[in-house]
Amino acid sequence: IRGDVEFHDVSFAYEKDILVLKHVNFHVKQGESVALVGHTGSGKTTIINLLSRFYNCTEGRVTIDGVDISGVTLASLRAQMGLMMQESFVFTGTVMDNLRYGNLAAGDEELIRAAELVCADGFIRALPHGYDTVLTEGGAMLSQGEKQLLALARTMASDPKILILDDSTSAVDTKTDKLIRSAFHNEIPDTTKIIIAQRVASVQESDMILVMDHGRIMAAGTHEQLLENCDEYRSIYESQTKNQAQPEELQ
Secondary structure (H helix, E strand, C coil): CCCCEEEEEEEEEEECCEEEEEEEEEEECCCCEEEEECCCCCCHHHHHHHHCCCCCCCEEEEEECCEEHHHCCHHHHHCCEEEECCCCCCCCEEHHHHHHCCCCCCCHHHHHHHHHHCCCHHHHHCCCCHHHCEECCCCCCCCHHHHHHHHHHHHHCCCCCEEEEECCCCCCCHHHHHHHHHHHHHHCCCCEEEEECCCHHHCCCCCEEEEEECCEEEEEECHHHHHHHCHHHHHHHHHHHHHHHHHHHHC
């Protein structure tokens, strides 16, 4: 696939007659990045669940490159997607084993390159045996941020055409998060990126930001456009920037 994603008048109900998505329409071209922001329960994760076909639409359709995804096999769909959730799982085995789970055919150099792309190489090489360090299930020796970087590197090792990130860098410091976003922009420009993030700073450089509210897209635009035209987005942004400024003021 190329990675051209479109939602066509999509509605969805987990329970009969209780819609959690209502007539959602948007289009992401190959290589573009779209971010989903909004309060808990606004429908962000449901959009990802439909694109990944954990569920099928109640109404409307989702297409990739113009093809309705309800008519393709799950294996062919998901083999071309990289899905990274907030909760990161670490397997028993070496760091390299954990990375290779994302692409069993990948060589060591490819896996190291994936780790470098997401800024995981530094902490991995600082481990007692680097990439050969044995991790226990759950990754007890790693911080939450390191687990997320390891899982993100595993996702990138699969060389996805569509990359889906569901608050996947929430435990990573803001400097590293910014470096990862920059790497995505420069190193994988042809990969379509769909991002959910609680931090506006993580998504403000996206090509398009969708502001979700009660299952609908209430506004869409760039960071600058939404600051000017969307009270909800401006409120979220200002509350976060105010909170970030407080520690500096206290110092």
